[in-house]
Amino acid sequence: NAGVTQTPKFRILKIGQSMTLQCTQDMNHNYMYWYRQDPGMGLKLIYYSVGAGITDKGEVPNGYNVSRSTTEDFPLRLELAAPSQTSVYFCASSPPGLATGELFFGEGSRLTVL
Amino acid sequence: AQSVTQLDSHVSVSEGTPVLLRCNYSSSYSPSLFWYVQHPNKGLQLLLKYTSAATLVKGINGFEAEFKKSETSFHLTKPSAHMSDAAEYFCVVINTNAGKSTFGDGTTLTVKP
Numbered sequence: 001n002a003g004v005t006q007t008p009k010f011r012i013l014k015i016g017q018s019m020t021l022q023c024t025q026d027m028n029h030n031y032m033y034w035y036r037q038d039p040g041m042g043l044k045l046i047y048y049s050v051g052a053g054i055t056d057k058g059e060v061p062n063g064y065n066v067s068r069s070t071t072e073d074f075p076l077r078l079e080l081a082a083p084s085q086t087s088v089y090f091c092a093s094s095p096p097g098l099a100t101g102e103l104f105f106g107e108g109s110r111l112t113v114l
Numbered sequence: 115a116q117s118v119t120q121l122d123s124h125v126s127v128s129e130g131t132p133v134l135l136r137c138n139y140s141s142s143y144s145p146s147l148f149w150y151v152q153h154p155n156k157g158l159q160l161l162l163k164y165t166s167a168a169t170l171v172k173g174i175n176g177f178e179a180e181f182k183k184s185e186t187s188f189h190l191t192k193p194s195a196h197m198s199d200a201a202e203y204f205c206v207v208i209n210t211n212a213g214k215s216t217f218g219d220g221t222t223l224t225v226k227p
Contacts, residue, residue, distance in 0.1 A: 033215065036132050036219075041219055041220070042120075042204055042217035042220045043158075043204070043217040044217070045214070045215060045216070045217075048214065048215075058214070059216075089191040089217070090157065090158070091224055092158075094208075097173075102163060103148070103150075103158070103160070103206070103208075103215065105157040105158045105159075106157060107156070107157045108157055
């Protein structure tokens with residue numbers, strides 16, 4: 001049981017390039033989330049999904065896109081990377097049912113845009 | 115709508131003394147509340163959670179938190195700090211019906227020998 005797996009762990013992009021951060025979970029969780037964490041700050045919600053085929057915007061969605069074609073996978077797409085997107089990105093999932101809401105996190109992906 | 119305010123960005127204590135990390139929240143529904151800890155260059159780990167059961171919640175590593183609805187607070191405490199407690203702590207409110215989460219900005223806990 002690997003939990004939540006994010007790839008890559010580190011990436012450097014040039015301004016204007018695009019990339020996809022991959023996230024997969026093997027716990028059959030319905031809810032999945034993408035956050036970004038800037039230095040000295042808390043986590044800001046980018047996008048989230050309550051199930052396959054359903055996604056919704058969080059607090060800071062501009063410059064990002066997501067898809068959720070399966071329960072396991074929730075990739076985050078960066079189009080036209082900008083220096084403001086330099087951050088650490090965390091993927092998380094939450095178990096089915098409405099009672100707990102506990103978030104299980106991946107180890108993070110550190111992205112630098114130069 | 116929901117929001118979380120962590121009242122102290124930095125807290126410094128001596129080893130063996132009590133820890134208090136303060137969190138206030140606002141929510142238009144009955145919230146689920148969580149405390150997470152993040153050690154340097156690591157992911158986030160759940161410390162404890164409140165989900166409308168007992169108002170005093172016990173977590174891992176001797177931490178506990180009390181949900182006070184009248185004060186809209188969920189402060190984190192520990193009777194005696196250990197050097198290994200030095201980390202960043204986040205208070206989180208989650209609307210489990212809608213799947214939306216909101217994090218506080220975090221409190222950095224420093225433990226002095």
